[in-house]
Amino acid sequence: MARPKEQTERRKDLVQAAMDAVAVRGLSGLRLKDIAQEAGMSIGSVSYYYPEIEDLLVEAHREALERFYWNRVEHVDQCESAQQQIVVAIKEGIPDEPVTSDLRMLYELHTYAGRNPTHAAMMTTLWDREVSLYERIIERGVSSKTFSPKLDARVIAETAVALEDSFNLHLVSSNEAVTARMARERLSTYLSGVLACEFTSD
Amino acid sequence: MARPKEQTERRKDLVQAAMDAVAVRGLSGLRLKDIAQEAGMSIGSVSYYYPEIEDLLVEAHREALERFYWNRVEHVDQCESAQQQIVVAIKEGIPDEPVTSDLRMLYELHTYAGRNPTHAAMMTTLWDREVSLYERIIERGVSSKTFSPKLDARVIAETAVALEDSFNLHLVSSNEAVTARMARERLSTYLSGVLACEFTSD
DNA sequence: CGATTCTTTGAAATACGTTGCAAAGAATTA
């Protein structure tokens, strides 16, 4: 026996470094050098753990996806009423600017996914999960008679997720006409109306 | 006097070539070579007309934006009723797959815009115009008593544009859970509900 | 045709990023 492996640890560092590097430089301008810099190690070390950068990007995508989703589930599960749940879902779905590296990473990957089946599959996964999350909340609200949906729960959920995605995209794009506050309000207004239930995003 | 300049013509060719190249390779993988190939000329010629590729990208962005927007305006203006107008706006707003190079270009540029004020400003311009377009249609529908909006026209318009953007993004991303047909229906359902007016996207 | 100006090209020079690798460094055990 000899020196023990600590690859899991380092790889974790690199995944975070990759996310930060993408947030700063974008997927287009991403260089090995940037990842190394963010991780505080040399280019050689990055290659040692990830001979193929694509593998690192896949891991980073997975991490961003998992973190973003589970963070929401966690917050939502801490709420009692469906009403509170939906407010929290909105709040976590469209976080305040400046947008975190998780979200930046996810939106950088969108167009990339159009040319890469692996990433496209992950995009689909996140979409499905988020739709399911809203669907569960709506069904819960129906059970407790809090909500009176005017449409199929799935249709509402899909529309809500789409709204979230769009506003987050525009926030990432620095569209000056869109603010996080306004985005949350639009989503909130939509859900409030279609679920026939009063609540605000604040 | 001597040989006349024909730069305007060639530049136009290059703008289209750039859009096609971006649609194929993405903004990340874009090479001078690809643009030259699409335009059927040499790399040297591309540099002759656009010493800075960034300038070409700005032009391509402008072209994609203008074409996408004015195409919609044109189609919408040909309709008599507000009801027909909104159906056409939806149809042109979420075109069938495969997505044209205009839309691909626009979505490739979204995250890029986050790091580039010039592109960010153009994104904002397109957003504003599209919101205005829906707003005008809604107001027209109100005048003719076709629509009975449950919310402020601007709020509805912003929500509609956001939905469009999101679905188009997912279509560009090859999200298997989203189809153009389904996207149009979701948008149609939203507008139909909030405007208290019957119409379908087909 | 000859002069002039615009256009196109291909190649050399240049710049930049990745890959591969040898060597040094660090952690653990016998």
Added chain:
DNA sequence: TAATTCTTTGCAACGTATTTCAAAGAATCG
């Protein structure tokens, strides 16, 4: 401490994309 294995580094070699430019080609006019 010596042996072993894992880790880190820096650099040379390499590949690829952009920049630059001289020279040839094309269009127009006098």
